[in-house]
Structures are given as structure tokens and as C-alpha cells.
Amino acid sequence: MSTYSDVVIVGGSVAATRAAEAARRHAPSLNVTVVSAEAHLPYERPPLSKLPLGEPVDLDELTYPAVLRLQEEGVKFALDTRADGLDIGAKQVSTNCGTIGYGALVIATGCEPILPPMLEGLPDVYVLRSYEDAVALRAAVAEPGRSVAVIGAGFIGGEFAATLVKEGHEVTLVDLAAKPLGRFGDAVADAYERLHLDNGVDLELGTGAVGTVGAGGSRSLELADGRLIPADVIVVGVGVRPSVAWLDGSGLTIENGIVCDETLRTGDGSVFAAGDAVRWPNPRYGETMRIEHWTTAADQGRIAGINAANSLLGGELKSCAPVPYFWSDQHGVRIQYAGHRTGAEQVVEHHDQDGSLYLYHSGDEAVAVLAFERRPVFVRLRAALRNGLSWEQAREIAGLGEPDRVASR
Ligand SMILES: Cc1cc2nc3c(=O)[nH]c(=O)nc-3n(C[C@H](O)[C@H](O)[C@H](O)COP(=O)(O)OP(=O)(O)OC[C@H]3O[C@@H](n4cnc5c(N)ncnc54)[C@H](O)[C@@H]3O)c2cc1C
Structure with a gap:
């Protein structure tokens, strides 16, 4: 069977969901299809390692509410459908359920555990x-x-x-x-x-x-x-690798992920990628990155969705320049990190009864922050990092007094 959709999104998780949502909001006239190998509608993965063991994993509760709204608005979710090939010249994705033609494609096939x-x-x-x-x-x-x-x-x-x-x-x-x-x-x-x-x-x-x-x-x-x-x-839990075997022979450049430009575009100009499987030059840092965290996958999904729609409508493509961020919950402590460090920075730590803060700075510039708890101050530092943060401002927000202890490099 062969079908067609203006925007086809391959993948069934957060990047795919955000891409569908963004394409749909940005260009309601385009039809959008999500092709997912999973049997379920897209759901949140982060709770899978955090939910108490005594409680059942309730898939309905984990399903992204946006997905249900998108279905009502006509976005199609082709479940149990695994893409197994991409023909960029013909603008077609082949799957176990037939081929699907596209005007613009977003690849969001994420990662698989090693x-x-x-x-x-x-x-x-x-x-x-x-x-x-x-x-x-x-x-x-x-x-x-x-x-x-x-x-x-x-x-x-x-x-x-x-x-x-x-x-x-x-x-x-x-x-x-x-x-x-x-x-x-x-x-x-x-x-x-x-x-x-x-x-x-x-x-x-x-x-x-x-x-x-x-x-x-x-x-x-x-x-x-x-x-x-x-x-x-x-x-x-030794790590993951990009789920990209299905792209063998497609002509896309795959080097530790799908290699994209700043706008998450790859291939002939009608193919975009988002999420854990993407390697792209983050213009904020002038560095090529592949990030395996939820918030970046969501950010990239949104941008790839808008850009896929714009590639059809002739709109300008957006760059993807997020400040990397993750959180993790362990033993009742929330660990959060925002920013980007190369490893050469000074690390200054500060502890109080609410938790610990680790600030990374390179000369006069604060580049990243990691916190065990300390949620309000972390939120302020994360927000400030988006606009460029001087070391002096960071110290002020963190309420650091002299002398600090230089923890390590
Ligand atoms: C247990 C767990 C806990 C986590 N906790 C956190 C956390 O606390 N904080 C944080 O920042 N991040 C966390 N993460 C990471 C976060 O969930 C990922 O960064 C995010 O899921 C990446 O989203 P994605 O859409 O790129 O890809 P994925 O979530 O990997 O999803 C890829 C989707 O594509 C589908 N797919 C793959 N190949 C094909 C194909 N050929 N055809 C069709 N569909 C295909 C897959 O079935 C899947 O649905 C956690 C991850 C896990 C597993």
C-alpha cells in the first residue's frame, strides 16, 4: 500500500510528538503523519526509571496529552509501523506496512540501548x-x-x-x-x-x-x-546508540548520529531530524553536539516541525541553539544541569542546607551550572545562561560569598 502525507515524522516519542505539534500549529493546512514502530501512542520515558515499583506503569497517564489533541485535529499516528528504508529522490519512506510519500520528512527515531x-x-x-x-x-x-x-x-x-x-x-x-x-x-x-x-x-x-x-x-x-x-x-544501563540502521543506503551522512546543519536539515533540503539521534552544530557554542536528554529532544522536535512546514511553505528556517539541560531524580534529590562545559573550566561549589551548587566558569564567563536540589537558584541561573551570563552575575544570583572553594577543573 502506498500513501502520502505533506509532513511525515518517523519516530514515536517526544521529538516526534513535538514535531507533529509544531508542524500542525505552524501550518494547519498541511496534513501530518507520525510513523512509529511502537504499538502505543507516544508516552513519557523519564518516569519509567523513577516510578515506585509497587505501582503499575499506567500507559494512559504517561501518554502525552498533546497526542490526543493532535489526533482529534486529524494528525495520523501510524503505530506498529517500522520504517525500513528511505528513498530521498522519490521522497518515500518504506515501512513494514507499505510506502509513504512525503513533502517534508522529520526523522526522530531516537536511540536504542546497548x-x-x-x-x-x-x-x-x-x-x-x-x-x-x-x-x-x-x-x-x-x-x-x-x-x-x-x-x-x-x-x-x-x-x-x-x-x-x-x-x-x-x-x-x-x-x-x-x-x-x-x-x-x-x-x-x-x-x-x-x-x-x-x-x-x-x-x-x-x-x-x-x-x-x-x-x-x-x-x-x-x-x-x-x-x-x-x-x-x-x-x-551502559548507554545508547542512535537508531539509524534503517537509513543505510539512503545517502544521509551518519556519523555518531544523523549529521544535520544548524536548522536540523539534512539530505536534499526536505529532510530534517530531531532528538537523541541528531548530531548538529549548535550555533550558540560553535560546536557539534549529540545530546541524549528529554528537553533538547523536545526543543529540536519543535524546530524540526516548524522547519519541515516552512520548507514546504517557503518560510525561513529557524536555527536550533538550545542551552543543554537535563534533570535526574535519585534518592529524593533532584540533580539538574544546564549549560555546556568543555572540561577546562574552573568549578566552584557552594553548599547549604537546601543542597549543593556547582558553578562552572571560564574567566569572566559562567558557562554551566549543576545542582543537587537548590531548585529556585538553579532556575534563575538556567534562565540567565540563555542570555549569556557573566561570572559576576552568576555569583550574585547564587549568593556566593568569599572565599569560594575551587573544587576541581
Ligand atoms: C528510563 C528513562 C529515563 C529517562 N529520564 C530522563 C530524565 O530524567 N531527564 C532527561 O533529560 N532525559 C531522560 N531520559 C532521556 C529521554 O527520555 C530521551 O532523551 C528522549 O526520550 C529522546 O527522545 P527521542 O524522541 O529523540 O527518541 P526516543 O525516545 O528514543 O524515541 C524514538 C522513537 O522512535 C521509534 N523508532 C525507532 N526506530 C524506528 C523506525 N525505524 N521506524 C519507526 N519508529 C522508530 C522508537 O520506537 C521510539 O518510539 C530518560 C530516558 C529513559 C529511557
Whole structure:
């Protein structure tokens, strides 16, 4: 079967939803179709690692309300439909349900979790990306007394470990890195480690997992130094890779993501991309980036949707220049980061009874902020970073007195 839509959006998550919403609002005369491999309407992923284990994952509650409105307005959501090829010359996407022609295309196929080969095919090994993953993982840990090892102490691993320990599970968090979150400086890495230890998570840092030993109710994860960690259930959070295999042969440039210009355009001028799968030059920083966080995916979706519509209507294309931002909730603490650091900045930390603030500055310019709690001051600093923030202004907003402690570089 072959169909046509003015704007076709491939992907079924936040970037796709925002792209559909923006295209629809910007150009109501265009018809818009979202093609998603998932069986469900687009839903929020961030709660999947944070929701209490005792509560069922309610898909209706997680479904983006905008999606229901868009459906009423005539936006079509083709679910269970996986794109498997792109013919840019013919302006056609091929899928398991037939081909769909487009006037403008937005690619928002995001990322998929990486599973180390040594764990492939083993029972009770889980990743966490989709609703189905979350349901399967919850069922696996529901049985009392099962030991859980989480590989990867980044945000998803850390969040799920925090969720588990809060509900009485014993959990070991394993990471090859001696300092998880070390890219934000040693002080942040140390605070992150303390947060987990203080809340009862066992940490095994600086040593990788090399395989498993035993089976059934007495399986262990073997670490590179020979130690064994109880691991009836293994949760893998070692990172993700762009879901772009379906674009092989399309002629698009793929280098750690879909390579786009400042306006998120790629290919022949009628193809745009948004979300975790995109690598683009962020004009705010003059640097090429691929970001795996919700807010950037949403921002990019909105811009790609408007630009896709404008490419058909002859309007001007917008640049995509967000200040990167993420949040993570672990052990009742909200960790937030905004800005962009290269690693060469000075880091100044400030603690009070509400939490901790880490400010990154390069000479007279403040470039980023990371906070454990400290929500009101973080909100002000994040907003100020959008307009360019001097170090003096940042200090003033943060209420920093002399002397500060230089934490690290
Ligand atoms: C458990 C979890 C917790 C998170 N928590 C946070 C958080 O607290 N803060 C934060 O900033 N970020 C968080 N994130 C990251 C955030 O969810 C992602 O950055 C965001 O989902 C990226 O959106 P996306 O639209 O680019 O792609 P994705 O969410 O990866 O979605 C891609 C979509 O495209 C579909 N697709 C893929 N290939 C095809 C194809 N060939 N044809 C059709 N459809 C296809 C997929 O099925 C999927 O629906 C979390 C992620 C997870 C998994």
C-alpha cells in the first residue's frame, strides 16, 4: 500500500510528538503523519526509571496529552509501523506496512540501548528504554529476595538503583568508571557517589563486568578483578546508540548520529531530524553536539516541525541553539544541569542546607551550572545562561560569598 502525507515524522516519542505539534500549529493546512514502530501512542520515558515499583506503569497517564489533541485535529499516528528504508529522490519512506510519500520528512527515531555481547541471550538481563522494558523489569524484580546488579552508574542506572533500594531491594551498582559523572568534575562525582552510598546502594566502581557465573537463583556477575556480585537480575544501563540502521543506503551522512546543519536539515533540503539521534552544530557554542536528554529532544522536535512546514511553505528556517539541560531524580534529590562545559573550566561549589551548587566558569564567563536540589537558584541561573551570563552575575544570583572553594577543573 502506498500513501502520502505533506509532513511525515518517523519516530514515536517526544521529538516526534513535538514535531507533529509544531508542524500542525505552524501550518494547519498541511496534513501530518507520525510513523512509529511502537504499538502505543507516544508516552513519557523519564518516569519509567523513577516510578515506585509497587505501582503499575499506567500507559494512559504517561501518554502525552498533546497526542490526543493532535489526533482529534486529524494528525495520523501510524503505530506498529517500522520504517525500513528511505528513498530521498522519490521522497518515500518504506515501512513494514507499505510506502509513504512525503513533502517534508522529520526523522526522530531516537536511540536504542546497548547490550554488551557477553550478556546477549542470557535470561533475566534487562535494558530500560520502552514501556515493555519497564513492565518486564518490574516483573523480574517483584519476586522477593532476588539480587539485582545494575551495570552502568549513569542517570538511568542510578535512577533505577535508587528506585530499587527505596523499596527494600539489595542492589549493586557497577561501573567501569572510577568516578561516574566525572565529566562534571571530581566534586560532582564524589557527591554522586556519596548520595548512593548514604542511601544504601552498594557501589563497585572502577572495574568492569566481564561475564556471569552460575545460573538460576544463584547467579553472579563477575568483575574484571575476579570478584563476584550477586546478580539474579541484571539491569544494563551502559548507554545508547542512535537508531539509524534503517537509513543505510539512503545517502544521509551518519556519523555518531544523523549529521544535520544548524536548522536540523539534512539530505536534499526536505529532510530534517530531531532528538537523541541528531548530531548538529549548535550555533550558540560553535560546536557539534549529540545530546541524549528529554528537553533538547523536545526543543529540536519543535524546530524540526516548524522547519519541515516552512520548507514546504517557503518560510525561513529557524536555527536550533538550545542551552543543554537535563534533570535526574535519585534518592529524593533532584540533580539538574544546564549549560555546556568543555572540561577546562574552573568549578566552584557552594553548599547549604537546601543542597549543593556547582558553578562552572571560564574567566569572566559562567558557562554551566549543576545542582543537587537548590531548585529556585538553579532556575534563575538556567534562565540567565540563555542570555549569556557573566561570572559576576552568576555569583550574585547564587549568593556566593568569599572565599569560594575551587573544587576541581
Ligand atoms: C528510563 C528513562 C529515563 C529517562 N529520564 C530522563 C530524565 O530524567 N531527564 C532527561 O533529560 N532525559 C531522560 N531520559 C532521556 C529521554 O527520555 C530521551 O532523551 C528522549 O526520550 C529522546 O527522545 P527521542 O524522541 O529523540 O527518541 P526516543 O525516545 O528514543 O524515541 C524514538 C522513537 O522512535 C521509534 N523508532 C525507532 N526506530 C524506528 C523506525 N525505524 N521506524 C519507526 N519508529 C522508530 C522508537 O520506537 C521510539 O518510539 C530518560 C530516558 C529513559 C529511557
